[in-house]
Amino acid sequence: MEKRTLTGVVLVAVAALFGGAAFAQFAKTEDAVKYRQSAMFLVGQHFTRVGAVVKGEAPHEKDVFANNTALVDTLIKLPWDAFMVTGSDKGSSMKPEALAQKDKFMALAKANQTEVGKLAALARGGDLNAVKAQFGETSKSCKACHDPYRSK
Amino acid sequence: MEKRTLTGVVLVAVAALFGGAAFAQFAKTEDAVKYRQSAMFLVGQHFTRVGAVVKGEAPHEKDVFANNTALVDTLIKLPWDAFMVTGSDKGSSMKPEALAQKDKFMALAKANQTEVGKLAALARGGDLNAVKAQFGETSKSCKACHDPYRSK
Numbered sequence: 001m002e003k004r005t006l007t008g009v010v011l012v013a014v015a016a017l018f019g020g021a022a023f024a025q026f027a028k029t030e031d032a033v034k035y036r037q038s039a040m041f042l043v044g045q046h047f048t049r050v051g052a053v054v055k056g057e058a059p060h061e062k063d064v065f066a067n068n069t070a071l072v073d074t075l076i077k078l079p080w081d082a083f084m085v086t087g088s089d090k091g092s093s094m095k096p097e098a099l100a101q102k103d104k105f106m107a108l109a110k111a112n113q114t115e116v117g118k119l120a121a122l123a124r125g126g127d128l129n130a131v132k133a134q135f136g137e138t139s140k141s142c143k144a145c146h147d148p149y150r151s152k
Numbered sequence: 153m154e155k156r157t158l159t160g161v162v163l164v165a166v167a168a169l170f171g172g173a174a175f176a177q178f179a180k181t182e183d184a185v186k187y188r189q190s191a192m193f194l195v196g197q198h199f200t201r202v203g204a205v206v207k208g209e210a211p212h213e214k215d216v217f218a219n220n221t222a223l224v225d226t227l228i229k230l231p232w233d234a235f236m237v238t239g240s241d242k243g244s245s246m247k248p249e250a251l252a253q254k255d256k257f258m259a260l261a262k263a264n265q266t267e268v269g270k271l272a273a274l275a276r277g278g279d280l281n282a283v284k285a286q287f288g289e290t291s292k293s294c295k296a297c298h299d300p301y302r303s304k
Contacts, residue, residue, distance in 0.1 A: 025201070035197055038190035042230070045187055049177070074226055078194070 025081060032088045036079035046071045047142075050119075053128070054135045062126045069116075069123035076116045080109050098149040108145040115141040177233060184240045188231035198223045199294075202271075205280070206287045214278045221268075221275035228268045232261050250301040260297040267293040 026032040046068045052058035053065050082088070083105070089096045098105045115138040122131045178184040198220045204210035205217050234240070235257070241248045250257045267290040274283045 026197075031197070034193055038193045041186055041190045042194070045178075045183070071226075071230075074223075078223075 026085060029085055029088050029090075032082040032085040033092045036082035037092070039075050039079040039082075043072055043075045046075070047138075050123070051135065051139075054132055060128050065128075066120075066123045066126070069120040073116050073120035076113055080106065083109075093151045095149050095151055105145070105149055108141075108149075112138075112141040112145060178237060181237055181240050181242075184234040184237040185244045188234035189244070191227050191231040191234075195224055195227045198227070199290075202275070203287065203291075206284055212280050217280075218272075218275045218278070221272040225268050225272035228265055232258065235261075245303045247301050247303055257297070257301055260293075260301075264290075264293040264297060 049068045053060050083094060083098060089099055119134045119138045122134050201220045205212050235246060235250060241251055271286045271290045274286050
């Protein structure tokens with residue numbers, strides 16, 4: 001038991017060296033990549049469904065719409081630790097700059113989550129006109145991070 | 153506008169023929185496959201984190217634990233429509249039987265969601281011992297659908 005605890009301490013220390021607590025959550029680097037890609041794909045799918053309503057291409061069914069924005073709000077909180085795993089920029093569309101500029105990257109991520117939170121709150125309110133401007137702001141906050149840190 | 157509405161009606165009718173409302177949610181069949189694989193990967197990651205606590209391999213931090221089970225509870229509701237898209241068994245680990253036996257497949261999916269819901273409720277309560285038995289029941293309900301419908 002004592003040995004096991006010590007192993008745990010060493011593992012945590014190693015994780016702290018190689019990418020922080022984020023590392024400890026994933027069995028391997030590829031899992032971190034797959035995790036964030038999965039979360040971002042789902043975010044994209046549900047955000048697209050929200051966008052279709054905002055653009056008038058799909059009907060505004062209040063509960064479905066609020067559920068889609070709530071899912072985006074839940075899912076957008078997930079991928080960030082997975083982006084911060086050292087070496088996980090290899091073979092993915094994340095530019096190495098995201099790891100080199102962690103604080104800047106994470107500040108953009110935080111700003112994005114704030115905009116998504118506002119969108120979800122407005123969608124729960126059910127006033128589609130109020131949602132429309134916030135949808136634009138939210139899209140901008142996605143792009144603000146994609147532009148510098150995601151390769152085309 | 154009238155033409156557009158008519159196009160919408162035709163599209164819905166076509167969707168009803170080729171896989172139901174599920175089809176309409178995805179731009180292409182591959183998106184349905186990627187959607188369910190993404191959701192299931194995230195479910196697997198968070199369920200593994202729950203399992204590590206249940207097995208005593210990770211500390212029981214009540215909020216983290218409850219958050220992981222809540223995420224599994226949210227995510228496990230997502231992939232089912234995506235499984236029901238005609239042709240989406242091609243090039244995936246879903247056996248064609250899942251589409252041929254939709255009612256049986258969906259009943260197992262429903263039972264699984266019920267078990268996950270119970271697990272999340274117990275995790276919110278914070279009594280780890282109460283969670284343990286339910287973790288076993290939940291795992292069984294995953295396996296009950298994987299065994300007949302997922303290829304190894």
